[in-house]
Structure formats: structure tokens, C-alpha cells
Amino acid sequence: MQIDRRANFHEHFLRLLFGAFLSIGLTGCATPQRSDPPQPFDQAVATVTDALLKQAGPSQGLLPFGPAQPNKQVIVLDPTLDAGSGQQTAGTQRLDRGIAAHAAVNFKQIETLAFKAANLPRAQYLLAGTLAREDAGLRISLALVDLKDGTVAAQASTLARTNDVDMTPLAYDRDSPVLLKDEVVEGLVRTSRAARGEKADAVYLAHMATGTVIHDANQLYNAGQYREALAQYRRASATPGGDQIRVLNGIYLTTLKLGQSAEAEDAFGRVAAYGIAHNQLGVKFLFNPGTTAFWSDPKVTSAYRMWLRQIARQGGSSRVCMAIIGHSSKTGPEEVNDSLSLRRAQYIRQRLVAESAQLADRTRAEGQGSRHNLVGSGTDDVVDALDRRVEFSIVECGA
Known part of the structure; x- marks a missing residue:
């Protein structure tokens, strides 16, 4: 009886081992x-x-x-x-x-x-x-x-x-x-990583037709054909799936490029309102290295005052409370990045309160350093610009 049990165990072990090798080979x-x-x-x-x-x-x-x-x-x-x-x-x-x-x-x-x-x-x-x-x-x-x-x-x-x-x-x-x-x-990111046999992300698939129009518009923008791109972004906006940040952002960028200042400010206001409503507003404010001063090139920073005005206006009218969260690229020691990102968030908060005094009691500043980099290249140029962003997160008032 002992021999039979050992033989059975040995046979079972070999089967499991063969199955494991087969599975590894097929995968x-x-x-x-x-x-x-x-x-x-x-x-x-x-x-x-x-x-x-x-x-x-x-x-x-x-x-x-x-x-x-x-x-x-x-x-x-x-x-x-x-x-x-x-x-x-x-x-x-x-x-x-x-x-x-x-x-x-x-x-x-x-x-x-x-x-x-x-x-x-x-x-x-x-x-x-x-x-x-x-x-x-x-x-x-x-x-x-x-x-x-x-x-x-x-x-x-x-x-x-x-x-x-x-x-x-x-x-x-x-x-x-x-x-x-x-x-x-x-949804696209999740779908690209989904295992065989799983369902693709439903939101991603539902917006696929609109996505083709946005892609056409982006190609036109990248080619410098701003008037044609604006027509495509407006076409995307009129579709059932057109209420997207990519569409609103495209209308802002193209009207700005076309010198339509009033339309561009109105479009950015809608971008800010959308981001606040969806608790998803991360803005690329570029600063001079190691300081709270905005980047020296006016071609980069000339719109910042308008951005701040519209964020303050939309934040004030929405009656929400916000955490203003500063981020930095990963260049330099973490303790320096923590301090710098906080000081930059405080500076943005100060500018917003100057635009809308009611935000003084409904905003707070936080610094996250480089712990939540989206790019993480540490190049401190256009590649990792998103790592040097300020985010506006909706929080409970009084928290």
C-alpha cells in the first residue's frame, strides 16, 4: 500500500510538472x-x-x-x-x-x-x-x-x-x-494591457468613432493647419461622444493659434470647468529652475494670467473646495523637490486668491515633489513638462 501511494504521488507530480512546462512553453x-x-x-x-x-x-x-x-x-x-x-x-x-x-x-x-x-x-x-x-x-x-x-x-x-x-x-x-x-x-491604456478573452474598456470603445475625428483634427493641428483643425474639433464636439477634454482643449489651442483671443479664453474656461467637474485638472505651469518665478520665455507663459483668471472664475462659480497640488520633475534631491513643489503651489494659490478672494477659504496648497511623475525622464525640458504641473483636486470643504 505504501509503494502504491508513492507511485501515485510520483505519477501525479510528473503530470503537474509536465503541465507546468507545457503552460510555460505555450505562453x-x-x-x-x-x-x-x-x-x-x-x-x-x-x-x-x-x-x-x-x-x-x-x-x-x-x-x-x-x-x-x-x-x-x-x-x-x-x-x-x-x-x-x-x-x-x-x-x-x-x-x-x-x-x-x-x-x-x-x-x-x-x-x-x-x-x-x-x-x-x-x-x-x-x-x-x-x-x-x-x-x-x-x-x-x-x-x-x-x-x-x-x-x-x-x-x-x-x-x-x-x-x-x-x-x-x-x-x-x-x-x-x-x-x-x-x-x-x-480606457485605451487598460485595453492595451487586458488579457486575451477579457472585454476591452467599454468607455474607450463607445468613444471610438469620435476618436477618429479627434485624431484627424490632431493631425491637422500638428501640421499647422489650424483653421481646418478647428473645424474638425467643432465637428467632434457635435457628436454624441464629443464632450471630452481633448476636444475642448483642441478648440482652445486652435482659436489661440488663429488669434481669436476672446474665443480662446472662453474655450479655456470650458476646459477648466470640465476639469473641475471631473476632478481632473492638471495644468502645465512652467517655472524657472529652482524658483517660483514663471518661465522667462513670454511665448510660453503669456497665457498664464488668462489661465489663472479662468481657473479662479470656474472654481469660484462651482462653489467647490480645492487642493492645489504642486509637482516637480525628479531632478535634484527629493527634500528639495518637496519644498519647491509646495512653494510653487502656494504661489499659484496666491495668484488665484488675488483673482477671486472667495477662494481664500476654499483652497489649500500641497507639495508632492517628484513622487507622482507622469513622464519621469528628468530631462527638465518639453519631454517632462507634465511632471512640473499644478493639479487642482476637489476636496471636502473644511477638511
């Missing part, structure tokens, strides 16, 4: 593991694109390699984003180009289309992706969403080296006065 064929060392960026893009499309496999109708077929599977590629900031950057554009180029050469049964409204009815799948900074490198995360039922058909991620990746924001994101990471952008 390794599908998705690069998080312990993988970072690869050169273009190689990492090829690796993760392979993993994503092979993982979907024949059962999903995606037949990799081989001769071209008359009925291709169509994928619409939503432009990838920096997961921390929600921005499009030179690096995310490079990722987009790499995905499309690798799929075109190696997956003949797949046609990858741009994120346009006219392409959505043709597509079976949506590809959502992000770049995220980690200690070891840049994490590329890609998800393929079946548009019939909103299920993630495949997901893959891998690490890329950071040394040759330009994460400078594109013009729209660079010029934006506020953090644009709303619930739609957060």
Missing part, C-alpha cells in the same frame, strides 16, 4: 515574458507584433505568412500613446509605423488601416497600444480587439531599450496647457 510562444531583457526598439516592435498576430492564430481567422488571400482580415490601428502621460510622441509614432510595416511584410492575410471613420466599418479588429516607462526600459503593450463583441482576441508585450527612442510630444500634446488623460485615454 512563451504567445507573448514575450516580463523577465525578457530589453531589446533595441525596432527589434522589440517586430517581436511584439509577431507575438500579437501569431497568438490570434487561425482560430481567429488571422492566418500568418503564406500567399496573399482575396479576403484579408482588416485591422484599424488606433495611434499608440505614452501610457503615463496619455500623449502622442515621436516614439509612439515610430511604434505605429513599425507595427504597420512589420504586419505588411510578414502577415499577408492582414491589412492594417489608419484610424479613420471610413475604415471602421471595414475592420474586424482594432489594435490598441501603449508605451510605458519601467526601470528596465520601455514596455510596449499591444491588444487586438474583436470589434464584433469587444473581446480582446490577443495581447502581447515586451521591453524595448530607451537609449534611441525620442519621447518628445507631438505639437498638439506639447502645446496643451492641461493633462489630457481622461477616462477615454485611460
Whole structure:
């Protein structure tokens, strides 16, 4: 009887061990593991694109390699984003180009289309992706969403080296006065990391059609075609999903570029009101290094007085109480950053109270140093401008 028990245990152990090896092997064929060392960026893009499309496999109708077929599977590629900031950057554009180029050469049964409204009815799948900074490198995360039922058909991620990746924001994101990471952008980030078989983020999918119009408008803005961009932002605003910070921000930026000062101030007021109503207003006030003085270049800071006036006006009319929270980039010792971020928040509070005295009893200043960086590059330039922001958080009055 003792021998039988030992034999049974030994057989059971071998089965478990074989199952574990099989599981590891199958997973390794599908998705690069998080312990993988970072690869050169273009190689990492090829690796993760392979993993994503092979993982979907024949059962999903995606037949990799081989001769071209008359009925291709169509994928619409939503432009990838920096997961921390929600921005499009030179690096995310490079990722987009790499995905499309690798799929075109190696997956003949797949046609990858741009994120346009006219392409959505043709597509079976949506590809959502992000770049995220980690200690070891840049994490590329890609998800393929079946548009019939909103299920993630495949997901893959891998690490890329950071040394040759330009994460400078594109013009729209660079010029934006506020953090644009709303619930739609957060939904894209969650979807890019969702496991196979899970549902894609419902808010993200519900706003996809409007997202194509916003993307068109952003492209026009980045190309300096401000009048055409403004028409597209207004078109997006008129859609059912158009009540978004990205749309309001686009109207502000384009009217400002077109010299329509009154319209621009009204648009920024709506940006501030939206942010306060959604407890999500992070504003990029740039300061001279180590000081509470605004950045010396008037081209950067000329609108700050108007921003403060509108934030004070919207904060006053909303009758809410706010914590004014200063942040800094990670350059320098943490204790210095803590003190500096607090002094900058106090300076912003002082300016707001000068605009609206009623805010004196409904605001308080806090400093968070560099503990909540969105970019974390420590470059102290346009790349990590969002790390040097001031946020306005709704709090209980009297707290």
C-alpha cells in the first residue's frame, strides 16, 4: 500500500510538472515574458507584433505568412500613446509605423488601416497600444480587439531599450496647457494591457468613432493647419461622444493659434470647468529652475494670467473646495523637490486668491515633489513638462 501511494504521488507530480512546462512553453510562444531583457526598439516592435498576430492564430481567422488571400482580415490601428502621460510622441509614432510595416511584410492575410471613420466599418479588429516607462526600459503593450463583441482576441508585450527612442510630444500634446488623460485615454491604456478573452474598456470603445475625428483634427493641428483643425474639433464636439477634454482643449489651442483671443479664453474656461467637474485638472505651469518665478520665455507663459483668471472664475462659480497640488520633475534631491513643489503651489494659490478672494477659504496648497511623475525622464525640458504641473483636486470643504 505504501509503494502504491508513492507511485501515485510520483505519477501525479510528473503530470503537474509536465503541465507546468507545457503552460510555460505555450505562453512563451504567445507573448514575450516580463523577465525578457530589453531589446533595441525596432527589434522589440517586430517581436511584439509577431507575438500579437501569431497568438490570434487561425482560430481567429488571422492566418500568418503564406500567399496573399482575396479576403484579408482588416485591422484599424488606433495611434499608440505614452501610457503615463496619455500623449502622442515621436516614439509612439515610430511604434505605429513599425507595427504597420512589420504586419505588411510578414502577415499577408492582414491589412492594417489608419484610424479613420471610413475604415471602421471595414475592420474586424482594432489594435490598441501603449508605451510605458519601467526601470528596465520601455514596455510596449499591444491588444487586438474583436470589434464584433469587444473581446480582446490577443495581447502581447515586451521591453524595448530607451537609449534611441525620442519621447518628445507631438505639437498638439506639447502645446496643451492641461493633462489630457481622461477616462477615454485611460480606457485605451487598460485595453492595451487586458488579457486575451477579457472585454476591452467599454468607455474607450463607445468613444471610438469620435476618436477618429479627434485624431484627424490632431493631425491637422500638428501640421499647422489650424483653421481646418478647428473645424474638425467643432465637428467632434457635435457628436454624441464629443464632450471630452481633448476636444475642448483642441478648440482652445486652435482659436489661440488663429488669434481669436476672446474665443480662446472662453474655450479655456470650458476646459477648466470640465476639469473641475471631473476632478481632473492638471495644468502645465512652467517655472524657472529652482524658483517660483514663471518661465522667462513670454511665448510660453503669456497665457498664464488668462489661465489663472479662468481657473479662479470656474472654481469660484462651482462653489467647490480645492487642493492645489504642486509637482516637480525628479531632478535634484527629493527634500528639495518637496519644498519647491509646495512653494510653487502656494504661489499659484496666491495668484488665484488675488483673482477671486472667495477662494481664500476654499483652497489649500500641497507639495508632492517628484513622487507622482507622469513622464519621469528628468530631462527638465518639453519631454517632462507634465511632471512640473499644478493639479487642482476637489476636496471636502473644511477638511
